[in-house]
Amino acid sequence: MxxxxxxxxxxxxxxxxxxxxxxxxxxxxxxxxxxxxxxxxxxxxxxxxxxxxxxxxxxxxxxxxxxxxxxxxxxxxxxxxxxxxxxxxxxxxxxxxxxxxxxxxxxxxxxxxxxxxxxxxxxxxMNGATLLHAGWLVAVIVGVTRNRRAYLAEAQARAAVAEQRMEEEARRRATEERLRIARDLHDVLGHHLSLINVQASAALHRPDPARSEQALTAIKQASKETLQELRATLGVLRQEGEPTVVPAPGLTRLDDLIRTAARPELEIRAELTETRSLPPEVDLAVFRIVQEALTNVARHAGATGAVVRVRPDDDDVLVEVEDDGSRQPGAPGSGIRGMRERVQALGGSLMTGSQPDGGFRVRARLPMRGSPAGEQR
Structure with missing residues (x-):
């Protein structure tokens, strides 16, 4: 056209x-x-x-x-x-x-x-017409040349700005990708290694053959899952070009997560209300929040019981993890910071803190539609 x-x-x-x-x-x-x-x-x-x-x-x-x-x-x-x-x-x-x-x-x-x-x-x-004609042509040449130089300078400035924006966008995406990988590795390694540490401590301090066998089985399963997720993550990093999409964990794996995190001295109860299909990024965030919260329960809370709740609330999904631990929580670490980053990236909100009657609560609200980053609720 x-x-x-x-x-x-x-x-x-x-x-x-x-x-x-x-x-x-x-x-x-x-x-x-x-x-x-x-x-x-x-x-x-x-x-x-x-x-x-x-x-x-x-x-x-x-x-x-x-x-x-x-x-x-x-x-x-x-x-x-x-x-x-x-x-x-x-x-x-x-x-x-x-x-x-x-x-x-x-x-x-x-x-x-x-x-x-x-x-x-x-x-x-006097040949005034010739002089007038010459002046006219000089004005045309000078005027067009000046306009052309101004246009070229503006075009070069725009190109430089566009290139700078592209570089900034590439740096921003690279930073976001590094943070995402760091969060995933922290969640995977922190959860599974904490589980291995707890089970190994239980086997050492309670030399009961039945419990030792149970602990070793849990350690074997946790180490297997750790290796699988690490291989998947490193495989994506080694690929050139467009990476292959690796299936991410979500609500369908919450039962397995809760079962592997439970121990004889720690009962974990799940209250999962059926929700409609979630966007992949929200589904993954729900899994990682529960995973990190249970890791903190195992490492810091000294709890004997915990409950995991996932339920819909209008256009949001609510995720809660509560324990009855008696130990005072320490300063917020990278685990809570990682949870907050995940939630904020989806436009949700996160609240963590001690409960009045004891224990610790993690409560996240995530939009089921997957809001853009930076949109706070």
Whole structure:
């Protein structure tokens, strides 16, 4: 559509310039009777028609226009409105970046104008028309050159700004990806290694063959899951180009997560209300929040019981993990910070803290639609 508009505008310009030049010739000659006047009309029409291809061939069209100006002056022995055709051609030559050629064409046209104007000038008359024509051409060349330089400078500035924005966007995405990988590795390693540590401690401090076997089984399962998730993460990092999408854990794996985190001295109860299908990023965030909260329960709370609740609430999903631990929680670590980053990235909210009757609570509200980052609720 834009190409069609450009061709239409170009054709309209050619017609207007040709009309101005032809009408000027008719007025100047008071009609077209002599052979020289018909030849001058042909020069006007040919040079005006050549303007249609001035953008593709600016220099040849400029030469044609200059030749038409010279022929017009030689035929009618005076300069005429055909100079409009030459000005348009000269403008295009300058605008396309051929400044040296434009200067040469301008000087040649001044000579042709002066020669044509000399036929009707007395020896004592100053050639003011030639000087006026020269000044006009200088103004065209200087003006177009200045505009072109300003345009090129603006284009270069825009390109530099666009390139800077692209680099900043690439850095931002790389930073976000590093933070995401760091959160995932922290959640995976923190949860499974904490579980392994707790089970190993239980086996060492309670030399009961049955419990030792149970602890070793839990350690084997936790280490297996750790290796699987690490291989998946490292496999994505090693890939070149577009990474393969690795299925992320979600609500369907919460039961397995709770079962592996439970111990004889820690009972974990699940209260999971059926929710509609969640976006992948929300589903993963629910799993990671529960995983990190249970890791903190196992490592810090000294609890004997915990409850995990997941339920819908209008357009949100609520995630709560409460324990009955009696130990005072320490300063918030990277685990809670990682949970907060996940929640805020989805436009949700997170509250953590001790309960009035003892224990610790983690409560997250996530929009089921997966809100964009930075939208706080």
């Amino acid at each position: 834009s190409g069609w508009r450009g061709r239409t505008t170009n054709a309209a310009l050619v017609l207007v310039v040709a009309l101005v030049a032809v009408v000027g010739l008719l007025v100047q000659s008071r009609g077209i009777d002599a052979a020289a006047e018909w030849a001058a009309l042909l020069a006007v029409l040919l040079s005006s028609g050549a303007l249609y291809v001035r953008r593709r061939h600016p220099v040849p069209v400029g030469v044609v226009a200059l030749a038409a100006v010279g022929a017009y002056g030689a035929l009618l022995h005076r300069p005429g409105p055909i100079m409009v055709v030459f000005v348009v051609a000269l403008y295009t030559v300058v605008d396309e970046g051929h400044l040296a050629v434009a200067i040469g064409l301008g000087l040649a046209s001044v000579v042709a104008f002066a020669v044509a104007d000399s036929y009707n000038r007395s020896p004592n008359t």
